[in-house]
Every structure is written in C-alpha cells, then in structure tokens.
Amino acid sequence: MRILSVGAGAVGGFFGARLAQAGQDVSFLVRPARAKALEARGLRVDGQGEELRLIPKLVTAGAPGGDYDLVLLSVKATALHQALADVEPAVGRGTAVVPLLNGVAQLDALVARLGSGAVLGGVAKVVTTLNEEGDILRMAPPAVILTGELDGRPSARVDAIRAVLTGAGIDSPPTADIVAAMWHKWVFISTLVAVTCLMRGTVGEVNAVAGGAALGASLLAEAAAVSAAAGHPVPEAELAFTTTTVTTPGSPLTPSLYRDLVAGAPTEADHVLTDLTVRARALAVATPLLDLAALHLRVHEHRLAAGRTP
Structure with missing residues (x-):
C-alpha cells in the first residue's frame, strides 16, 4: 500500500515510522525545516521500550509523488488549510484520506476540498512529543488508529486499511460509528x-x-x-x-x-x-x-x- 503521511511530527512521524518499519511504502510530506532535520538525523522514535531508526522517504508540497492509496493527515489544526492545498495533488480516485486531528470541523473542510468519496473519519490515540533534537518520544503505551466510513457502512477499503495498520503493530479495532x-x-x-x-x-x-x-x-x-x-x-x-x-x-x-x-x-x-x-x-x-x-x-x-x- 502506498501511504503518504502528511507531517512527520510527534503523531504522523510515529505512525508513519511504524508503517515503514513493517514494510509499507511510506512517504512523508514535510516542511523544509523538518526535512532538514530528518535528513540530518533520520526519523527516530524512542520510549516505552521502542527504538526505531528510519531513513524516511521525504516529499514536498510541490511534488508529493502522485496518487496514494492512503493519506494520513496529522497536522495541527492551524495548518489544516495549507495542508489540504499541499496534499490535493496526491489524492486520486482510489485514495482514502484519514484525518487524525481532534474535533470534527476538519471533516467539512476535507469533504469540501477533496470530495466526500475520499474522506474517512479518524481517531488517533497516542502520547508522543518531539524532543529538542526533533526526535519522537513515546510517553505512554497506546498506539491506536480508529477509522471508518463517515456514513457508518462497512467497506473493503476500511478493512484493508485496518489490516495494514494492525500488521504494523497499530491497534485498529472495528468502529461502527467513526463520527461518534x-x-x-x-x-x-x-x-x-x-x-x-x-x-x-x-x-x-x-x-x-x-x-x-x-x-x-x-x-x-x-x-x-x-x-x-x-x-x-x-x-x-x-x-x-x-x-x-x-x-x-x-x-x-x-x-x-x-x-x-x-x-x-x-x-x-x-x-x-x-x-x-x-x-x-x-x-x-x-x-x-x-x-x-x-x-x-x-x-x-x-x-x-x-x-x-x-
């Protein structure tokens, strides 16, 4: 599965690293400053008994790399609208976009920009932060992504995404009502x-x-x-x-x-x-x-x- 992690911060970097470690084709869409840090040190995750070291595949807003199967959107809400503009060229007919922001206002913004067919609901449960070097520190055990169709119907694409997440050690139990x-x-x-x-x-x-x-x-x-x-x-x-x-x-x-x-x-x-x-x-x-x-x-x-x- 081709996956684009929009952001390689504490949340997106953690989940993206897990997926890449499990053998998935993961690219990270990052800003120049973050790209510079990642090029110098790599993507590192430490804490809770975990130590990941990864040379990440980086892409930029001007060249996100074509259509992806899955986009994990984990930017801060203050950067949402710019992120949508950056990621739009990477979303094709078969792309599923899973937003991992808190709240629900992002759903309207995503549907308006990318169309209802591309957008799934999403919840991330993880406790991570960036240290002074820009490495990801995992501070508590949960590593969970919930996702589902916005109308609650079962779908093959949700099942496929959940299987990929689970295979990377990310808990992703069935969720009957993702909006709830x-x-x-x-x-x-x-x-x-x-x-x-x-x-x-x-x-x-x-x-x-x-x-x-x-x-x-x-x-x-x-x-x-x-x-x-x-x-x-x-x-x-x-x-x-x-x-x-x-x-x-x-x-x-x-x-x-x-x-x-x-x-x-x-x-x-x-x-x-x-x-x-x-x-x-x-x-x-x-x-x-x-x-x-x-x-x-x-x-x-x-x-x-x-x-x-x-």
Missing part, C-alpha cells in the same frame, strides 16, 4: 485541555489543590453534554476513563496544546475549544467553564497576534 468516536475523543481532549490550560498546570498540580478534582469532573460533564446533544452520548466506560485521567493525583500529564501555550506558541484553541462552545450554543447546552477556558486561550492568541510575549 471522533466526538468521544473530542470530549476527552477538550476536558484535558481545559483543565490544564485554564489552571496552567499538569493534571497532578491541578488535583493537588482544593477544588481541582471537582473542576475536572465539571468540565467533563459540560463536554459530554454537548456530545450527547449532538447525538453522540459518551459511553460510561469512556466517561470513567476520562474522569480518572483528569483527577489522578500526581499525574504529570499535559496535552500538546498546553505545551504550546506555556511555550508561547500558537495553539489549536479555536479548533478544540471554541468550536465546541459554538456548537454548544447551537444545541442550547450551557458550558460556562468551557467558555471560560476558551476565552482564556483567545486572550493568549490575541497577545500573539499583537506581537506581545504571553
């Missing part, structure tokens, strides 16, 4: 983002003070209410998992959006939090705490736009 799965992941990540960014601390630091655990539970209740109103109630097991995740004492966990925030970098706040609160208003769901977290991040983005240091 995307909403459920959105509830998880928006809760984690709101807890850590609003309080400017790790999960453990928030839970070390009075009221910390209650905040996480309240934010989760708001996010889950939006998902339920949209027709995608979160299963009890997933609610329990998220509750545990955001209320664990001593946990060093932070999402990548929090790390961008404290580094003074642009964030995916509009895609992850603002879009959720806008949908909440349309569904008549009150989300005062999520609104506050979104406002907090909009102030950060306003400072950046004005050229001021956060």
